[in-house]
Amino acid sequence: MKPQIDVFKAGNQMAAQAAADINYHVMGYFPISPSTEVAQYLDMMGVNGQHDIQLIAADGEHGAAGICYGAATAGARVFNATSANGLMYMLEQLPVQSGTRYPMVLNLVNRAVSGPLNIHCDHSDLYFALNAGWVILTGANPQQVYDLNIMALKIAEHQDVRLPAIVSYDGYITSHQKHNVKVFENAQDVREFVGEMKREGYDFVIPETAPVTVGAHMKGDDFMNNRYQLEVAQTHALRVFEEVAAEYEALSGRKYELVETYQMEDAEIGLVILNSSADIAKSAIDKMRAEGKKVGLVRPNIVRPFPAEALTQALKDVKVIVMGERADSAGAKGGNLSHDLKAALHDANMTTPVITRIYGLGGKEFYASDAEAVVTLGYDFLADETVEKFGYYGVNPGDSEKGQLIQRSLEPRPVSDYVTGKITTTFNEEKNKVDVKVPPLRMLTSKPKRLVNGHGACPGCGIFSGLELFFKGIEGEIVIVNQTGCAYVVTAGYPYSSYQQHYVHNLFQSGPATLSGIAEALFEMRHRGEITFADSATFVMVSGDGGMDIGMGSAIGTALRGHKLIMLEYDNQGYMNTGAQMSYSTPLGNRTSTTNVGKVRVGKQYAHKDTAQIMAACNMPYVFTGSEAYPLDLVKKAAKAQWYANNVGPVYGKILIACPLNWKSADHDGTNVVKAATDCGFFPLYEVEQGLTTITVDPEAKKRVPVEDWVGYMGKSRHLLKPENEAILAKTKAEIERRYNQLKAKHDSEYL
Amino acid sequence: MEFIPNKHGFVEIRLESIGGQGAYSVGQMLAQIGVEGSHLHAICFADYGSEKKGAPVKTFVRFAKDDVTILNYSPVNEPQIVAVFHELLFKTQPVTDGLHTDGILIVNTDQTPEQLRAMYNLNVKTIVTVDATKIALQYKTKLNTAMLGAIFSSLNFLDPTLAADAIEKMFGYKYPHLVEPNVSTFKDGMEQAQTHVFTDVEAGIAHTRKPTPFGYETQNQGGEIAGPNSYTKNLTASREGMMPEYLNEKCIHCSNCDNVCPDFCFVWEEGVDARGRAQMFLQGIDYNYCKGCLKCVEVCPTQALVSMVEERDYADAHRVQKPFDFLGGVK
Ligand SMILES: Cc1ncc(C[n+]2csc(CCOP(=O)(O)OP(=O)(O)O)c2C)c(N)n1
Numbered sequence A: 001m002k003p004q005i006d007v008f009k010a011g012n013q014m015a016a017q018a019a020a021d022i023n024y025h026v027m028g029y030f031p032i033s034p035s036t037e038v039a040q041y042l043d044m045m046g047v048n049g050q051h052d053i054q055l056i057a058a059d060g061e062h063g064a065a066g067i068c069y070g071a072a073t074a075g076a077r078v079f080n081a082t083s084a085n086g087l088m089y090m091l092e093q094l095p096v097q098s099g100t101r102y103p104m105v106l107n108l109v110n111r112a113v114s115g116p117l118n119i120h121c122d123h124s125d126l127y128f129a130l131n132a133g134w135v136i137l138t139g140a141n142p143q144q145v146y147d148l149n150i151m152a153l154k155i156a157e158h159q160d161v162r163l164p165a166i167v168s169y170d171g172y173i174t175s176h177q178k179h180n181v182k183v184f185e186n187a188q189d190v191r192e193f194v195g196e197m198k199r200e201g202y203d204f205v206i207p208e209t210a211p212v213t214v215g216a217h218m219k220g221d222d223f224m225n226n227r228y229q230l231e232v233a234q235t236h237a238l239r240v241f242e243e244v245a246a247e248y249e250a251l252s253g254r255k256y257e258l259v260e261t262y263q264m265e266d267a268e269i270g271l272v273i274l275n276s277s278a279d280i281a282k283s284a285i286d287k288m289r290a291e292g293k294k295v296g297l298v299r300p301n302i303v304r305p306f307p308a309e310a311l312t313q314a315l316k317d318v319k320v321i322v323m324g325e326r327a328d329s330a331g332a333k334g335g336n337l338s339h340d341l342k343a344a345l346h347d348a349n350m351t352t353p354v355i356t357r358i359y360g361l362g363g364k365e366f367y368a369s370d371a372e373a374v375v376t377l378g379y380d381f382l383a384d385e386t387v388e389k390f391g392y393y394g395v396n397p398g399d400s401e402k403g404q405l406i407q408r409s410l411e412p413r414p415v416s417d418y419v420t421g422k423i424t425t426t427f428n429e430e431k432n433k434v435d436v437k438v439p440p441l442r443m444l445t446s447k448p449k450r451l452v453n454g455h456g457a458c459p460g461c462g463i464f465s466g467l468e469l470f471f472k473g474i475e476g477e478i479v480i481v482n483q484t485g486c487a488y489v490v491t492a493g494y495p496y497s498s499y500q501q502h503y504v505h506n507l508f509q510s511g512p513a514t515l516s517g518i519a520e521a522l523f524e525m526r527h528r529g530e531i532t533f534a535d536s537a538t539f540v541m542v543s544g545d546g547g548m549d550i551g552m553g554s555a556i557g558t559a560l561r562g563h564k565l566i567m568l569e570y571d572n573q574g575y576m577n578t579g580a581q582m583s584y585s586t587p588l589g590n591r592t593s594t595t596n597v598g599k600v601r602v603g604k605q606y607a608h609k610d611t612a613q614i615m616a617a618c619n620m621p622y623v624f625t626g627s628e629a630y631p632l633d634l635v636k637k638a639a640k641a642q643w644y645a646n647n648v649g650p651v652y653g654k655i656l657i658a659c660p661l662n663w664k665s666a667d668h669d670g671t672n673v674v675k676a677a678t679d680c681g682f683f684p685l686y687e688v689e690q691g692l693t694t695i696t697v698d699p700e701a702k703k704r705v706p707v708e709d710w711v712g713y714m715g716k717s718r719h720l721l722k723p724e725n726e727a728i729l730a731k732t733k734a735e736i737e738r739r740y741n742q743l744k745a746k747h748d749s750e751y752l
Numbered sequence B: 001m002e003f004i005p006n007k008h009g010f011v012e013i014r015l016e017s018i019g020g021q022g023a024y025s026v027g028q029m030l031a032q033i034g035v036e037g038s039h040l041h042a043i044c045f046a047d048y049g050s051e052k053k054g055a056p057v058k059t060f061v062r063f064a065k066d067d068v069t070i071l072n073y074s075p076v077n078e079p080q081i082v083a084v085f086h087e088l089l090f091k092t093q094p095v096t097d098g099l100h101t102d103g104i105l106i107v108n109t110d111q112t113p114e115q116l117r118a119m120y121n122l123n124v125k126t127i128v129t130v131d132a133t134k135i136a137l138q139y140k141t142k143l144n145t146a147m148l149g150a151i152f153s154s155l156n157f158l159d160p161t162l163a164a165d166a167i168e169k170m171f172g173y174k175y176p177h178l179v180e181p182n183v184s185t186f187k188d189g190m191e192q193a194q195t196h197v198f199t200d201v202e203a204g205i206a207h208t209r210k211p212t213p214f215g216y217e218t219q220n221q222g223g224e225i226a227g228p229n230s231y232t233k234n235l236t237a238s239r240e241g242m243m244p245e246y247l248n249e250k251c252i253h254c255s256n257c258d259n260v261c262p263d264f265c266f267v268w269e270e271g272v273d274a275r276g277r278a279q280m281f282l283q284g285i286d287y288n289y290c291k292g293c294l295k296c297v298e299v300c301p302t303q304a305l306v307s308m309v310e311e312r313d314y315a316d317a318h319r320v321q322k323p324f325d326f327l328g329g330v331k
């Protein structure tokens, strides 16, 4: 056995620790709760030189999986972590990785697949992965996360397997709970255990080696054989698991069998359950045993390949099997693993009844008492065979009186409430521009906000002051679509909504597409005379800057198609909803949870994305930037945006908003920070109308403030003022200058 | 309190706080000290959600002797110790739900244990109060380390001399300049905690798991929500001591405040100006939704908005209610 030390850590930390111990070459990742911490911990260790893993922040999970695949074909050791919709978004890459036989390890931190959106634990993501051809290991607690991560790589790379592997563990429960755990004192022992990366005998894309072609397409007869090879490899993986587990036991003293059994020796009822719930259920088993009930528990450590024999063996003497499943395959009367198990029993000529209960979906809590209630169903069945074999545990019909909260409680507002008549927009043929007149903003306070009070954003959050100021400039009804992000999460958490206008949330990368569909459907139905609504109805897609990373394709597609709608980005320079990871809009050198400040790296390594210019290059009729620091400017732009969206085609707007929580700026400074961002030239306020650029708030006319003023407001960037970071600050200034001068040139010329 | 486990073999602690107060760090430090200093087993976690700063969060710590492997990963429903980081939470959360009557309740408040007991009708043997907010203001720290001190004042199975180490570990890496003031905050919290043991408590603990009213028969298919309803929430617990005061006589009704308020707290009404024209006039602030960010104070050109330390009952007395158009006029 190798020396180990006791630590107090959570599952995500353990996955990161295992990865650092192994010292993978590459991690291509994209943040999603609850798996994001894995990359965060690795970045934290990385900036201080504790491993050499290249952490690559992708543009979305599809990109992340692509990075991982590419790196694997190059013969690197590759690592990733994701959850729920992250897995869904990379799903099509998974069979590519397994079908072309490139090993890697992916931690799947189990979370419910949307919708309704839910960030908590269930196994619906895992069940989608079951058919991907990957080896899938399943762990119950942080210790197992560590151990299985080390074993997974060795199984995946074994010459008889050569498949990518998933390590699945429960979101929040295992990922975030800190436990007493053991880790190897010397990473070297782990590195020796997994061994050097073996490249000889396999095909990799490495310069100056004999060239190979990866990913040729196949016809059916060849494809059949490719798939059969994969099936054979999966079969080998069962044996290899046992071999690797035996070696690992020698290394660690901890024993992993294909399935863990607990109190099964003379059990008459056997509970089969995955991951953390198995640990929780153990105390229910103990309690029932103490009451003289012969009950036991079985928890697989691996579900692909399916350990059929080990399971049937463990369950061979029970009278009833109770299966708790944390995901369903709706309509199949049992989740996937129930059916796998039933098939295995059938093949083993066993007729043991299986009672399945779907439990704990979306993180619905599962206490030991729940485990007891589920196991007791086995006895109920023995007493009365009409007990339903399949059902949901933990649903309730509801309370028809208290359910009232979701009934309408406010009078729907007539469109006229949102029309003050005090804003005028007229198209000026001569200038090929829209002339806008807005009254003193005081007069617009008569217009109701589009949201009612009571959203759950942090104190001082700039999202809603920014959005509502923009909405003040729009006369008439708005239909709002949100992509996932803070703006959505704090305004539409069931059973509450803050929206007085129609509102749809769709996934993180599909807002522009969704709004395109809404707008075109409504126009078509109106055209056919089926519905009526005023021309002033304005369609607005609200996204964070992160949504414009993962959803850039959808936004560009929408811009190019010319729909009459507005895409409005609120830029808080990071993925704030998931805990302040970097976005491409994060400025150079800034500290985020995935760009830490340490001895070998300081903050984000490259400059911020210029989304407004990217969108302007789509030649949309109107593109603008704005902020609450210049309210009149923003309201005017909103009025113009409405005119273009109502009459011509798509509009893109980017407003900079403060996130005091993650910018580590004072709550009261929200307006001041974004003002300094404009006044120092970092975030110039301008518009690109019919292709012509106009700087609308000229920082030079009012004396530009030093970049330091802006940087100094925020804890996430204040370290740039230290002498040792002078070079980064200089680079920041130079980039601001270069972009600003370019913009000025555009302002001055009708050809740029 | 000595290490007296409950019937499951655990000592269980629940921290009631609002996001941003650093209760989770306190939970981690407690667990860490228990594990490293007292050779206990522990697990520590929070009820993570999508909640932001200012929203209620619960943190759980579960201890056991080191011969017990903790396999209960479920939230703590029947704690022996509850620490409430923000007194306003008594109004919006069932903070003492399930607390053992012979347990300990630790509260951040300027009141004494006796006063607190009377105010909230508390039925728990030991009440500890500490003015953590004041201590933190003094050292320009967060109040969490003061609460940690107060918790230590009532637990003797954890070694307080290890707290300084734990604080160092927590802040040392990213914010080394915060270590010292936090150690002082901790010490003051421990010293200034007032403890009162009441003998006349009723036995028994009451914890009930309430099912959601939105069941499969009452929830709209697909989960749609008919119109806005978040206005029914009370957000006052999001304030951490400061709030804006509105001085109507100084107001020029420019709407700067309305433009930057993230929570739409400013209430306007139409009236006529000196020249007899229709114009909008600011009536005041709906404190029910005010999170105390003070952005409005920054942009007010006439000091009609100034920041003030929140006084008990001021908000209720000075709230100008935002009018809502209730369906059929029924609230
Ligand atoms: C496919 C997918 N990947 C990742 C996520 C996780 N996720 C949800 S919101 C978010 C960040 C949002 O960032 P941004 O759009 O900038 O909005 P903010 O939260 O900053 O307001 C992330 C990473 C997701 N929901 N779906």
Ligand code: SF4
Residues within 6 Å of the ligand: A456, A457, A458, A460, A461, A462, A463, A486, A490, A572, A576, A577, A658, A659, A660, A661, A662, B052, B053
């Ligand atoms: S995390 Fe930032 S962007 Fe999100 S609600 Fe809080 S302040 Fe707003």
Ligand code: SF4
Residues within 6 Å of the ligand: B250, B251, B252, B253, B254, B255, B256, B257, B258, B282, B299, B300, B301, B302, B303, B304, B305
């Ligand atoms: S900013 Fe000040 S002066 Fe202007 S409306 Fe608000 S309170 Fe009145």
Ligand code: SF4
Residues within 6 Å of the ligand: A460, B243, B244, B260, B261, B262, B263, B264, B265, B266, B285, B289, B290, B291, B292, B293, B294, B295, B296, B297
């Ligand atoms: S402090 Fe001012 S700006 Fe902030 S929420 Fe309260 S009223 Fe609004």
Ligand SMILES: [Mg+2]
Residues within 6 Å of the ligand: A544, A545, A546, A570, A571, A572, A573, A574, A575, A576, A583
């Ligand atoms: Mg963002």
